[in-house]
Amino acid sequence: MDAEALITYCATEQNRERIPTTDLLRMLQNEAVSQSELANRFGSSRKAINGQINELIEKGLVRQTSNGYHLNGAGAIALRQYTETTEAIGVDTLHFLATSSNRLAILRALRQHPARKAELASQENLPSRSTIRRTIDTAEELELIYRDTDGDYKLTDRGNTVLQAYNTLVRAFEQVIEKKPCLRNLDVECAGLPVRALEGEQMVVGTPAKPLSQVTELIEFVESLDETEVDHIRTFSSYFDLRISKAFDPLMKADTRIDTISPADALSEIPTVSEGAEHVRQGFDAENVHWKLYPGELPLGLLIVDEKWVVAGPKLVSGATEVSGTVYCSDPRVVDWAIDLHKTYARSSHDPLEYLIHEFKSLGNNLLNKMVPTQSD
Template sequence: MNARELIEHISRSDQRLAILRALRERSAKPGELAERAGVDRTPVYTALEDLEESGAVAAIEGRRKMTAAGDVAVRETATACEAVGREAISHLASSTDNNRFRVLSGIDDGLSRGEMVHDDAYPSRSTINRAMEDFEASEWITPRPESMVTKEGKEILDAYEELHRVVGIVVEKIAYLRLVDPKKIEFPIELIADAEVVESRPNRPQRADEHLRQRMLEGFDHARMFSRYYSEAGVETMLRALDEGSTWESVSPLPSHNPLPDSRTEIRHFRECIAADGADWRVYPDDLPIDLIIFDDDRVLFGSDEALETTRRDAMLDSTNPALIAWATELFEDYHQQASTPLDYLLDPVRENGLYKALRLDWARDRFS
C-alpha cells in the first residue's frame, strides 16, 4: 500500500475506523475484536487482511496486534477524520493517484481549470472537471469560472495534506516499523524520515546483523546501548573495542539473564564485562523497549522487536539525525538511571543459594575446589 491507499483503507467507513481504533487499544483475536467493536466478524477480517499483508497489523498466535506502522497510520487518520470529517478524508483518499487532492491543491495555488488542463502534473480534463463539480457541490470551492478554495475546503485540504505526509513516512519506513511494538515504544515519526532502513531478506537473513557489526568495526570513542539478549559475537566485539581504547555503557534487561549464565563463554563474558575498565554495564529489572546503540553522539541504530520478527525477517534503523540521537540518548539515560549493577542483581541469588549454585557453577566447584 502507498500512503493514499493506506488512508483510504482506514477511513473507508465509520465501522472500519471503529474496528481499527479498538485494535489499536489492545491486541485481540478477530472474534474478540468484533465483539469489542460491536460488529460481525466479516468486516473485521476485511479490515485486517490488507493491513496484515502491508505490515500495519501482525498476527501472533491467533491474535491480531497493531504494529508501530499501523498504530501511527490509524491514530493520524482518526485525528484527521475527527478534525474535518471522515467522509471528507475518505473522499480525497479514494481518488486514484490522489487526483482530487492534486486538483484541490492546484486551485489553492491559484491555478485555473485551463492552466491545470495544460499542465502534465495534473490529471485529464474530464477528471479535473468531475473533481471541480464535486468540490462545488460540497462547497469546498466557490463556483466557476473564478474558483477559489473556501475556508472549509482549505481546512480539509490542509488536514489531508498533513495526514498524507505523515503516513507517507510510515509507508517509507514500514519494513522497520512493522517490527516495532507501539505499546513498548512510541517512535517520533518526524525524526525518522531521513533514516536508512536495513532489512534482512530470505536470501540475506543476516543483513541487519552484518550492518550492525560493520558500524562497530568502523570504530568509535564511546557507545551507549540497550542489549535485550546475549550475543557471544556482540560481546566479543565490544570487549575488543575496550582493548582498542573505546568506552561503552550498556543496559540489559533482567529477563535476558534469567537463568543466570551457565556456559563457560557466557560466564567469562559476564566476569570480564563487570571488571573491565571503560565499561559501565547495568541490569534493568524488566524488559527493555527495543535494542539501540548510540555511537559518539553522531549515529544511532535501532533494532526491531523479537516478538514480531521471523527467522528470515528483521530490520534496523540507522540515522545521523541529531534530534533523533538526542531523543535516543534521553531514552537511554532514563533506563540507565533505573538500572543496577550486575553485582547488585547477583546478591539475592547468591545469598539464597550460594555462589556456585547461583551461577550454576557446579562444574567449576568440582574442578577448582
C-alpha cells in the first residue's frame, strides 16, 4: 500500500459493519482495548472488529498487547498527521481529495495550467467529461477553484493551500510506510515526531535471522564519535548491554556530559559481578555521568549527540524476534524534538538513591496504613 492509498483507507466512509478508521485509531491511542470491548463500544460485531484490527496490524499502525490492542508509534504519528491536515483544510475537503485519484489529477492539472472543461477532457491522463464536470462543480462549492473572465478554471488561494496540505500529508505517510520497521516499535508518546524530516535518513533493519545488526551498527556509530568534539550525550536506555556501554568509555573518560534515563525496573538488570559490575561502578563514580530513573516505561530507545545526531529505535533490540529498525537522523527538526522529549522525561525522573528513598517511604506508608485501622466517625 502506498501513501495515497493509506490516506484513502483512513478517509473512506465505512459501512455499518465497519468503524471509521480514524475513530478506531483514536480509541486505541490512550489505552489497550480488547476485541470484545471494541465491539461493545462501537456497537459492531466481533468479526468486523477482528477484520479491521488485522488490517491495521498488517499496515503497521496497531500492536497486540496482553491487555488488548493499542496504537503504536507509527499509528500515533499517522493519526496526528491526518488530524492536523483535517483541522487545516476540513474533513469534507480531505475526503473529496482522498476518495478519488481523478479529482487530484484534475486539481493538479489546473495548478499547472488553467483550462476549460473541454480542454481538460482532451488530456489523455484525465477522466471523462462527465467526471470532470462533477469534480469541477464540487470543487467550486468547496472554494478550491473559480472561473475567470476568460472562462478558464483556476485554483483559488485556498485550493493551492489545500493541495499543498494534501501533498504534505502524502510525504508524511510515505515516511510512515518507509520507516515502519522503526516507527511501529515506538510508543504513542512519539506522535509528535516530525516524520517528514526522516526522508532520506538512514535506517538499519534487524531481523530474526540477524537480530544483532542494530546493536552492531549502534556500537560502530558510538565508536566513530570523536570524544574531543562531543560535548553532550543524552540517552534513553531500557536495558544493559556491556558492549554498548563500553563503546561510551572514551566519551566518559573525556569528561563528555552523559545524561542517561532508564526505567526504574532497570535497577534489577544492573550486573553485580564480573566485568559488567566494574563498568557500572566506573559510571557511577564518573562526575560527568548522570543517571536517572523514570517511574514507568520509556517510549523508545534514544541517543542524542550534542545537537547534531539522533538515533531512534525500539526499546529493546538484542535478540529481536521480529523485523525492527533504528533510524539515524541529523535533521534539526528531529534533533529538537528528541531533546524536548528527553527533557520532558528527565523532569519526571529521579536519581537512583532518591528514587529508592521515595519507594521505601511509599512502602512504609502502605504498610502503616494496613496496620493501623481507619477510625470511623
